Amino acid sequence: MQIPRRAWMAPLVLAFALAALLAAWLLVAPLGLLNLLTPADGVGRAAGLAYGDGPRRKLDIYLPPRSGGKPRPVLLFFYGGNWRAGERADYAFVGRALAARGVVVVVADYRLYPEVSYPALLDDPAEALAWTLRHIGRYGGDPQRLFLMGHSAGAYQAAMLALDGQLLARHGVPATAVRGWIGLAGPYDFLPVENPAARPVFHYPNTPAASQPINHVSGAAPPALLIAARKDALVNPQRNTGGLAYRLRARGVRVSEDYPTWVGHQTLVASLAAPARWLAPTLEQVLRFIGTDGDRLLEPAPAAD
Numbered sequence: 001m002q003i004p005r006r007a008w009m010a011p012l013v014l015a016f017a018l019a020a021l022l023a024a025w026l027l028v029a030p031l032g033l034l035n036l037l038t039p040a041d042g043v044g045r046a047a048g049l050a051y052g053d054g055p056r057r058k059l060d061i062y063l064p065p066r067s068g069g070k071p072r073p074v075l076l077f078f079y080g081g082n083w084r085a086g087e088r089a090d091y092a093f094v095g096r097a098l099a100a101r102g103v104v105v106v107v108a109d110y111r112l113y114p115e116v117s118y119p120a121l122l123d124d125p126a127e128a129l130a131w132t133l134r135h136i137g138r139y140g141g142d143p144q145r146l147f148l149m150g151h152s153a154g155a156y157q158a159a160m161l162a163l164d165g166q167l168l169a170r171h172g173v174p175a176t177a178v179r180g181w182i183g184l185a186g187p188y189d190f191l192p193v194e195n196p197a198a199r200p201v202f203h204y205p206n207t208p209a210a211s212q213p214i215n216h217v218s219g220a221a222p223p224a225l226l227i228a229a230r231k232d233a234l235v236n237p238q239r240n241t242g243g244l245a246y247r248l249r250a251r252g253v254r255v256s257e258d259y260p261t262w263v264g265h266q267t268l269v270a271s272l273a274a275p276a277r278w279l280a281p282t283l284e285q286v287l288r289f290i291g292t293d294g295d296r297l298l299e300p301a302p303a304a305d
Contacts, residue, residue: 031090034273038093041065041100045092046139051108051131052124056115059108059128060088061139062095071142073290076106076132078125080152080185080269083113083201093273101287104141106132110157113201118211121201122164125157126171133177147290148181151269152235155186159213159244163221180223182286185268187235188244189214217247223254225289227282229268230259258285 042065048058064072077094079086088107095105110124133143150158160167162181168174189212193204202211209215226245228237241257248255260280263271271280 031093034270034275035090035092035096038096038274040096043096043099045095051128054111056109056111057124057127058088059106059131060092060095061136062092062099062105062107063139064099064102064104071137071145072102072104072140073145073147074104074106074132074136074141074143075147075149075182075286075290076108076129076158078108078110078148078150078154078157080150080154081112082195082197083121083153083156084197085112086154091269094269097272097274097283098286101283103287103290104136104139106136117200118202118208122157122160122167123171125161126167126173129161129168129177130171130173133173143177145179145290146177148178149184149286150182150186151184152186152265155183156188156213159183159186159188160216162224163213163216163218165216165218165220175220178222180225180289182225182289183227183241183244184282185228185232185235185237185265186213186226186240186244188212188240190235190240214244214247217244217251217253219251219253221248221251221253223289224248224256225285226255226257227268227280227285228257228259229263229265230261232265232268234265256289 044063046061046063049061050058075098077091079088079091088109091107095107098105108125108128110128111121113121133146136143148158148162150156158181162178165175168177191207191209191212193199193202193207226241228235228241230237237259245255245257262279267276267279268282270276271282277283
């Protein structure tokens with residue numbers, strides 16, 4: 001018996017409609033709700049640890065459920081917010097998702113504009129990195145396997161730490177301290193500054209060329225995993241992610257890039273949360289990169305449209 005076309009099409013249309021509604025909801029869902037819907041799964045947390053003076057120089061550490069044994073890889077995460085906003089507590093879902101899979105995760109606050117602007121806005125991330133290297137061993141982390149990750153403005157912070165050896169040296173961090181880094185929808189090459197909110201942060205129109213991560217690429221850079229939404233409307237993926245990946249490869253640096261279709265600028269980081277993992281394989285990509293210590297990267301994805 002042949003099933004009428006309308007009978008089997010209706011559930012398919014409904015499924016697509018529900019998926020679209022869920023994706024739209026995730027775009028506007030408060031981060032606290034993503035935290036609520038991402039279970040702790042036995043993950044521990046050491047909260048409010050000071051890596052410097054002041055309320056914005058604190059971090060939280062998310063600990064894998066099973067302690068003891070071999071030290072775990074470490075991931076230091078910086079959130080986005082246009083260098084003007086953000087709270088580490090809003091990104092508990094990032095710490096929980098990765099710690100549940102065996103990674104010691106550090107989520108750090110840092111001072112924001114107008115309290116700081118470039119280049120001072122990089123001092124706190126560098127100090128958070130220095131603190132993590134000194135202290136993470138007591139939390140079961142392996143300082144020899146430390147990775148950086150950031151989203152949007154946080155990816156900029158991670159990129160500058162990974163690529164600018166002079167920045168690390170000013171804060172007493174060895175250039176070889178970072179084993180690899182992950183950038184999610186990061187701005188790496190954005191001169192002249194077009195975003196009105198970012199212009200004063202980078203002293204537009206007199207923005208120094210040294211403020212751009214792409215200008216710090218060298219053959220000594222650590223391996224990178226770069227992910228950006230294929231249709232990112234806020235940070236151009238072709239120029240930033242694609243351009244940086246090209247420059248890194250030209251210098252012989254191992255890099256993998258991916259451009260998922262079903263996410264946008266904000267929902268890319270949200271895809272780490274339990275209810276949004278169907279949007280993109282971000283969690284598995286990050287875990288594979290960390291788990292192999294950068295030695296076996298993903299196959300390069302096609303370039304963004």
